[in-house]
Amino acid sequence: MYAPGHDDRAWNVAWNPVKPILASCSADKSVRLYHYTSSSTSREESSASSSPTYSFAHLSTIPTGHTKTVRAVAWAPSGKTLATASFDANIGIWEQEADDDAGDVNSGDWECVSLLEGHETECKSVAYSSTGTLLASCSRDKTVWVWEVHPDADFECLGVLMEHTQDVKCVAWHPTEEILASASYDDTVKLYIDDPSDDWYCFATLTGHASTVWSVAWAPSGSYLASASDDRTIRIWRRAGDMLEQWECVLVIEGHERSIYSLSWSARPSGPRRPGHLGWLASTGGDGKIKIWEFWEENASADNRPRSDSRPMLYHALIASLSSAHGVCDVNSVAWCPRAEHSNLLATAGDDGSVRVWHVAPTRPATDA
Template identity: 65%
Template structure:
């Protein structure tokens, strides 16, 4: 299937080492570090050389963290500071990981001391599926097959206080994601819906809207960098774009097709496009082993629920050979907007770059 597209997806690095399927990868937002987690219960950290005009970053494995989780590590998320990350495990716990201070540890040294479990958040009754820090880093959200979403407040010294247990979903909650600037939380579920929550200053966190439209499990959600859109990927093989049409109202405005099996992961990055009214690049992947990249841009129609323009700009099949691809994530660091990382059932993590064809 060779359709002419504006961009192509080139391989940058293939990172081996996990013993079982790689479930998730996460880019450190401030330092040249990439983390991956796996069914083998470990987290692997890779450092990369900074990008230069003539040279792509080179990735090298720096450490493996056994984690101590007794089951699969399903997901991980870096705090905005880049100094802490959280793990979500099928053992129903959330781990908080910090690097041990070394005598002269200061600034950007990525090797530094050992990574240690600074805190273990217990509360979920069954497998944790996802974890996410809010943009300010003061809140952490987690979700589980126990149908709940928990919001935790991050205190100094790795102390966490549960601010709310949201029980609005009727099934397994697969993914949580925060708005890029505001304290709006989104969750996606096996009950086919997406829910959005905010904090009522005089009361508790509550679900202010439920987004329906997907006809099967919603596996993944991600807000657009602008904060005015949300993308979701589902077992119904579609990717949907939801638009904020008023402060607390979100509507499905586009359904993107281009996958033949479950879509397991979506990511919305700022992209490197030069299109007018650009909203960035959406990447999606899943059980069909394919990575699709769409360029989104504002419609000329100014009405509130006008769909953005979308154009498939790059695609690669069999990204992890014959295997499922479980996760795709854009690098959030300035200067790296065209870099993607993926993790697959072949136990590898891979890094890609999207370049003009």
Template identity: 45%
Template sequence: MPRLELVAQLKGHNDRVWQVAWSPNGNMLATCSGDKTVRIWANTSHSDTSKWDCVDVLDGAHKRTIRSVAWAPNGKELATASFDSTTGVWEYEERDKEWECVATLEGHENETKSVAWSANGSLLATCSRDKSVWIWEVEADNDFECLSVLQEHSQDVKMVAWHPHEEVLASASYDDTIKIWREDDDDWYCSDTLQGHTSTIWAIDFDKTGEQIVSASDDTTMRFWKQYKPNNPEGVATPGNAPKWKNICTISGQHERCIYSVSWSKVHGRVASASGDNHIKVFTEESSAQAVNAPTWNISASVSDAHGVSDINSVSWFPTEKHSDWLASGGDDGLVNIWRYIDDDV
């Protein structure tokens, strides 16, 4: 059976690690923490994959926990969402060889929980405990204009995620729903609400095509949702001529506590989950042409006590083919772990 093998353990944060995020080319890993910093890590040895160094520490911009960190598609900017209700935008200065906070976005009334860049880097999305999602336009000279404040969630919004190719946004909330947001004539609107989870949805991720979403919840389940476009062959109704999302698979009984994070590999298609039960699990889809509307996902690897007795807050697959079997994780123990997915049968 495949397994997850610990490659490296990165120490430096002195509070819980909330999120781990690979740079677009995978050369660096950004991690954010309750210690109000972001650390940038790099594998500094060409021959030893276990040798990692902290090459930068981003601090001084936030007064409280940094809950989320996201790379811009160009790999030269970072965004940070903080419990101080602001979002920081950082830029790497080639001349000085350091990161500088070049913008601070204000407007949310409470903790900012998540931040994400659109696929082409022209838009930034943030969400907050104030129940709102904000969409910002990236302008010249590090200016950001708020295009829309979306307020259809009835509770704390936990996460935002952009479609990998289109300007379509998904948001997950304490109100047990996922909302899909689209733009029409400069006006952003909710085109669909995904219902099925019975408790807080902590995390969402698109597959590489953008046609499916995986969600993770406090109800200890993971759900897979598929997009059905107008005039689809399955006959799924699409009110308002906008795509309709349907739950096509639910995984239950694999985690004993809240699932805090999911990552859908854009390379090999496996899904990793991280939970308050101290487990990281990897799921693989059974290949079957007949199961396109009712897929079967099986557990292919699992590691218990992945961060000791601590909750695991984030998992993220390596983004490119080079090390597509690498998985990063961050936990309440303040540690960042790099794992390798090993399948001896391949």
């Protein structure tokens, strides 16, 4: 499904976790909000033989007031607050003037309730923690900032992390723990945690990519982390031992022909699942392709012999692939809908300025990629 888009390159898309709203941002300095409805029930949607009918409509446009490109958007878990990261080095915090807990998406205009300053140059990504009590941002200034969220749109900087040596492209929080991952132009992924007796610090650096790491995405279980790179590979990382600091790359996936810009790992895709199912990972990038990968664990090796250690083997399969998702243009962002009843919806944003929404429902068994 195509939703009329922006006047310039669309950079990022984010689904509201509570309400039927999709947000996108652009080089035109605006955020566009779309409302969607479905004619099917969740039971119908989970059937491989049915295809739900969705309707998307432009809800509103937030001018933002940012003086440069809005590079990223992120919803708070409550669905009532939206954060914007801009190339003007600032982060905007947006709320509706009169929110309606009954679910009316037209309950009021969006206003900027706080402007977070501190980065020296372009902000590239912003993310809320699963509890909504922390916000992370990153920038071309090589830093990652951790902010504590207080009532009345008040934010306190808890730490400025200067571990990367180059532009930081993306930040992502662990789905249940206060562990933060960042990806950088310096080809690394770094992991951070709070030391109760001190400050936030980097406890692990994941190396192996041969070029810029554009995106990171946690598995819904929190047991794996995916990273995507300019080297055209996806790496899957897992904690290697009992120590938090020990991480290892357990899988390297190829399949894209150009840089991979964005990843999104779905929580609960509907439809048939393999035993040990770990969800679907969507990837996209400069080749204009969208690929959907399924992951699962097994306690036996490929030849069915029991493993000597207690750690299950990780397997994957390519279950769907689409070329020219935005015509001849790069695809900059991909995001699964986090709402369980619409978990097969996937949104993308591209250089053509458009936002496109896809319904993903493989109808035949996947084969190993």
